[in-house]
Amino acid sequence: MSPSVRWLLMSLVLAAMTACGAVVAPQQAMGRAGSISLSLTTVPTIRSVTISPGRASFTGCTGGDGGANTRSTFGRLGFPNGQCWVGSNVSASYPITVTNTGIGSDIDISGSSATPVEGGGSWNLCSAGGEGPLACTGRASKPGPDQYQVLNFSTWGTRHGGISGTPRCDRVFGPRGSCWAVEGMVVTEGLELIGPQWSSDTSTNWTITITWTPVPGRQN
Amino acid sequence: MQRRLWLSLPIGALALLAWPAASYASVGVGVQAGPVRLDGVAHPGGQYALIPVYVVNTGTQTESVSISVERISAGTGRTVPPGWISASLVPVRLSHAQSARIPLELTVPRTAAPGRYFSDVVAKGSASFSAGGARLGVAAATGLEFTVAPGVATAGWFSVPGWVLAYVLGVLVVTAAAVGVRRSGVRIRIERSRDDVA
Numbered sequence: 001m002s003p004s005v006r007w008l009l010m011s012l013v014l015a016a017m018t019a020c021g022a023v024v025a026p027q028q029a030m031g032r033a034g035s036i037s038l039s040l041t042t043v044p045t046i047r048s049v050t051i052s053p054g055r056a057s058f059t060g061c062t063g064g065d066g067g068a069n070t071r072s073t074f075g076r077l078g079f080p081n082g083q084c085w086v087g088s089n090v091s092a093s094y095p096i097t098v099t100n101t102g103i104g105s106d107i108d109i110s111g112s113s114a115t116p117v118e119g120g121g122s123w124n125l126c127s128a129g130g131e132g133p134l135a136c137t138g139r140a141s142k143p144g145p146d147q148y149q150v151l152n153f154s155t156w157g158t159r160h161g162g163i164s165g166t167p168r169c170d171r172v173f174g175p176r177g178s179c180w181a182v183e184g185m186v187v188t189e190g191l192e193l194i195g196p197q198w199s200s201d202t203s204t205n206w207t208i209t210i211t212w213t214p215v216p217g218r219q220n
Numbered sequence: 221m222q223r224r225l226w227l228s229l230p231i232g233a234l235a236l237l238a239w240p241a242a243s244y245a246s247v248g249v250g251v252q253a254g255p256v257r258l259d260g261v262a263h264p265g266g267q268y269a270l271i272p273v274y275v276v277n278t279g280t281q282t283e284s285v286s287i288s289v290e291r292i293s294a295g296t297g298r299t300v301p302p303g304w305i306s307a308s309l310v311p312v313r314l315s316h317a318q319s320a321r322i323p324l325e326l327t328v329p330r331t332a333a334p335g336r337y338f339s340d341v342v343a344k345g346s347a348s349f350s351a352g353g354a355r356l357g358v359a360a361a362t363g364l365e366f367t368v369a370p371g372v373a374t375a376g377w378f379s380v381p382g383w384v385l386a387y388v389l390g391v392l393v394v395t396a397a398a399v400g401v402r403r404s405g406v407r408i409r410i411e412r413s414r415d416d417v418a
Contacts, residue, residue: 047360048250048278056351086351096356099246101278103253108292108361114353167292167361191354206353213359215293215340216255 048102049214056095058084058193076204080197081142087190089153094188098173098212100181106217107179107187108167111150111210116203123148123196123206125165132164138197146201149194150210154187162194167213180217248278248358249285249345255363256341258326262366265330266373270305272321273362275343277314283347284311287322290342292361297338300364304328311346326366334370338363 057075064071064078072078087093100107114123126134126149128141137144149162154172169179173187181187191210252274262268275285287307291299308323324341340361348357 045253046250046274046276046278047253047362048248048276049358049360050246050248050279051349051356051358052246053349053351053356056349056356058351058353086354096351101248102250102360106293167290167359191351193354207355208353209348209355209357211344211357211359213292213342213361215361216253216363217293
């Protein structure tokens with residue numbers, strides 16, 4: 001093969017390689033990749049609630065049977081079906097402050113069984129009007145034996161059926177029975193406890209737990 | 221009388237100092253708003269690590285946060301049996317504004333029905349206020365959703381416990397060392413001197 005033919009073949013091969021992109025174009029080789037860094041800030045996406053009670057305690061107890069010496073005294077629940085209060089919806093006293101410190105959420109409320117401090121048989125949390133899984137079995141839908149009921153109230157009204165053992169929409173958290181709370185929304189509440197018709201356990205000190213829970217609501 | 225007055229002054233001052241703390245004391249707990257999801261689908265008999273759930277103490281009091289699975293919020297799908305989800309490192313103790321990520325693991329029994337599952341992951345704080353005999357507490361919930369597809373989960377073609385791998389590796393290293401010494405021609409000869417015999 002003569003040198004001229006060899007040069008021709010080489011130039012053809014080079015041209016073909018360039019056309020196929022196997023050889024990078026000189027302009028592209030000279031170019032420089034560029035990038036910029038961007039920062040982005042998002043709103044917080046935490047669902048949370050805080051409570052801060054003032055001077056909260058069950059007082060102002062009424063009801064019970066004086067003839068049987070089981071009438072309520074100011075700070076002690078009587079039988080049958082005595083009532084005690086944390087705050088008062090009559091005097092517009094709402095000692096428990098509930099604040100939605102997270103994103104918009106439904107605020108649920110639930111309660112536990114009442115247990116004697118020293119241990120023993122408990123009282124089950126019941127509700128009326130189909131509000132919860134356990135109906136109050138006493139007269140006029142009041143708590144029956146070893147049952148108790150908790151009603152919560154705020155400036156928006158009173159939850160008459162009572163709260164239940166499973167978290168349910170806190171119907172007094174907003175107007176028209178709504179429990180939707182936007183961030184920073186503050187609601188003050190009180191509690192009314194209606195005691196059992198009678199108690200199997202003779203303990204005089206009982207503990208219950210009320211829990212507020214923000215849950216994914218209508219918008220999330 | 222005057223002495224009592226002087227005694228009451230520092231007590232009053234202390235009470236005044238304590239007043240703001242008492243006024244602003246709160247209990248609170250927060251959880252990530254985004255639902256806890258599983259990447260891909262689960263299969264009966266499988267075990268899956270879910271993305272750790274973020275919890276934070278939004279109150280002023282130190283508290284322990286525990287995790288439970290409950291069906292609270294509205295959603296479609298079968299309810300997740302609580303026993304399918306296990307949380308590690310709980311309860312986690314958090315001071316004010318402190319947060320943590322709690323690992324969750326999903327274990328799907330072999331008998332699980334296929335379909336979409338939905339429940340809530342509930343973070344509950346241990347701190348509470350006492351109102352007479354009532355304890356007032358807080359919790360926070362976020363969604364939990366995943367899909368179980370038909371077919372039993374398959375383990376990888378080479379799935380053995382970690383200790384077996386370590387044992388096999390150890391045997392291989394010892395064997396290689398023995399072969400290497402043998403081929404190198406190095407010999408170790410042990411002799412007993414006569415003094416030792418005596």
